[in-house]
Amino acid sequence: MNFEQIIEQRIKALKEAHISNQIEGADMGDSTFSTMLERANAPITNEEFERRTIIC
Numbered sequence: 001m002n003f004e005q006i007i008e009q010r011i012k013a014l015k016e017a018h019i020s021n022q023i024e025g026a027d028m029g030d031s032t033f034s035t036m037l038e039r040a041n042a043p044i045t046n047e048e049f050e051r052r053t054i055i056c
Contacts, residue, residue: 003044010040 018033028036
């Protein structure tokens with residue numbers, strides 16, 4: 001798995017969680033969600049990539 005795939009998975013997971021939270025009435029708010037998406041789009045560190053590779 002490469003960096004782009006990991007970032008895509010991060011974004012997908014955040015969007016799914018946000019939708020689920022909205023349905024359950026536990027919305028985190030657009031500002032928080034936007035901040036989390038910005039972080040998810042950020043490049044990952046080598047350490048994070050290595051940890052992800054070991055887990056998968």
